[in-house]
Amino acid sequence: MKKTYYSVLALFLVAKLIPLSLLAQSNPVPYAYTIKAEELKKHLTFIASDSLKGRNTGSAEQKVAANYIANHFKAVGLAPVQGSYFQKVDLVNRAWTTVQAQIKGKSYAYMTDFMAYALAPVAAGTKSPAVFAGYGVQQGAFNDFDKLKAKGAMVVVFDGEVKDQAGNYVLSGSKDPSAFGKATGWREKVKLAKAAGAKGLIVITDKDEKSFSTQLSQRQAMMKRFGNERMVFKEDTQNKDAEFPVLLVSASMAAQLLGTDVAALEAYKLKVSTEKKSVATKFKPGIIDLKIESTETPVDTYNVVGYLEGTDKKSEVVIITAHYDHIGVSSDGRINNGANDDGSGTVIVMELAEAFGKAAAEGHRPRRSILFMTVTGEEKGLLGSEYYSNHPLFPLENTVCDLNIDMVGRHDDDHIGKPDYIYEIGSDKLSSHLRAILEDQNKKHIGLELDYKYNDPNDPNRFYYRSDHYNFAKHKIPVAFFFNGVHEDYHQPGDDVEKIEFDQIQKVGRLVFYMAWEISNREQRLPVDSNKP
Known part of the structure; x- marks a missing residue:
């Protein structure tokens, strides 16, 4: 009995002496390693299957995908927001x-x-x-x-x-x-x-x-x-x-x-x-x-959301996004499965949710809250993310950043034979700390080539403005956008699962995990101290 008393007392004193930031900053590696190529492939094989007919916004098949994602969020321990895993996006x-x-x-x-x-x-x-x-x-x-x-x-x-x-x-x-x-x-x-x-x-x-x-x-x-x-x-x-x-x-x-x-x-x-x-x-x-x-x-479509509440900084929210819609069936009847665009980002968000959910269940809940969100209507003009930014579930002033994944696991012509890369766009435009975190976590854990080609404000493709992160950036919320570039199957029926390099998706997923872990647990909130074009 006396031994138990002293053990409890010792634990109490340790908890009092060690800052909560250090307790939260436990080893992230075991949780990052739960993001596995085989799990990503399992999810993508369903999300990008012919049965979902290209997940066109508002289609019955897109609702099947939405339910699949929501059920996964629930199963890995994420909470609904305002009583639901769905945010209705009011479109016509x-x-x-x-x-x-x-x-x-x-x-x-x-x-x-x-x-x-x-x-x-x-x-x-x-x-x-x-x-x-x-x-x-x-x-x-x-x-x-x-x-x-x-x-x-x-x-x-x-x-x-x-x-x-x-x-x-x-x-x-x-x-x-x-x-x-x-x-x-x-x-x-x-x-x-x-x-x-x-x-x-x-x-x-x-x-x-x-x-x-x-x-x-x-x-x-x-x-x-x-x-x-x-x-x-x-x-x-x-x-x-x-x-x-x-x-x-x-x-x-x-x-x-x-x-x-x-x-x-x-x-x-x-x-x-x-x-x-x-x-x-x-x-x-x-x-x-x-x-x-x-x-x-009227269009019946939804953003799918799962919430992991933080601890001492829970009012601040890190958002991780991908879009789960695609372009549906072509006029000639061929299905555009959208495995890369953006089934790949969608399944990363699902696996990130599972990794953080597991960490929370084992006592390593992040200090800041995290909202995992797969958005609708990206292919129709970034509509789901715009709707969220106009009708946020959490105040925009409390939103720390958005980490957005849109098209990973393929490579473009500039990287034939050297696929160990990722284009990153936007991380230095609003916060100097976000780019530093990206490069530090990549150097420590992953080792991808970080290609900033499309971060150039004079990029004629204007990719910075063409995915869902931008609807956060325009509200001065720091963003990082991960992208493999375009390829011959972009918006074509050939964008199928068998062409995806799942080891690459795994690497990007783990990189985003390490970034989110650092951002959600660090003492200082990401400052908005840059204003780059």
Whole structure:
């Protein structure tokens, strides 16, 4: 009896003397080693099977995958959030049934004469006056919206921004465009048009008629493959004031609307380029008669979440994500199983959940809480993660970071014969500590080549903006994105399980585990001390 008393007393004193951070920082290696290639393969063989028909967002087969993941989370000891392992993502499938335009009695056909950056319902018989706003720029010597009578009108602008005779962008004074000249520059013009009270924006393409016709043909081919439907948030369709049509039209269609000809439009652009400022015109804008109609069908789809509560820092949450949706069945009936994209990331999240669940069950619960989340709708525009960031289950200000895995276990052409690598994107952009943790844990435990090629802000692929981590990064939450690069089976029926290198998935999974272990147990929360592009 006396011996037991002293043993308990000794344990009590040890617990009092040893900081909780050191107790939490027990040896992570045995738990990392529970992430095994054979277990990853078992899960992926189901997730990427023909029976799930490519896990298209909102499909019955995607629900089967969601239940499989949720059941796994429950089995390994993760808790539901707000009573559920599912976060409903409120989407509708919007199909545009009618898109028509008429100017001065002449009809123009959608995807033959014009296309759209964004569509919004416009009732039949709506006749809107057009106003011309040059390049649609309000900066420096450009005051295209000054004194513009845009209220209730369709604002007509040129695409892009002005270059001088030397080929430099006037606004930046260099070969690099300003926000108005980038691929998404039309969004900047939308902001100005909305602020001026306009009903919509008409952008005049900078392409000649032949090149624009080719662009329309390419868009038609995409619509034929992917359909004329687009998933959007239900709440966005209910806010009619927020919807804003943005049409991209040929120079000849614009000339008809502005009461001029193509030569006069080109002359105007030359004059602006020469004078490097907004200039007046003698165009006589007319009326455009638009009709844009759609149908909307609810989509039944969910993010799948499992929660592991922390200890003394449990209010702070580390999030680990992958997307479990894919693109479904092609128009020719072939199934796109999406083993690499992103069945691979999904099964890593499942195995990470099991590893941390086992550690918690054996008394090694992390100090910070961890949310394991497989998101929906990534292939439809990062919709599941965006919905989470707009409707977080835990406050964003308490979110420490997001570790996102999207496509691992294959290799691209740059790594033929040397597959022991992973592309990492984003870890240095918001927190200097996150990149340091990545490199330290990789050096200690894994030894992968960390390739930062796509972390370059000038990367033309813009991968930093193309997976779910970005919806956290835009809220100033540090992120790290793990990616094997693209390959010949990207978004093709050939993305199957038998082409996956499971030893590589195992290595990436264990690397993310070690990072998450360190981040969730360290004394200092990851600082947000960087602001890199």
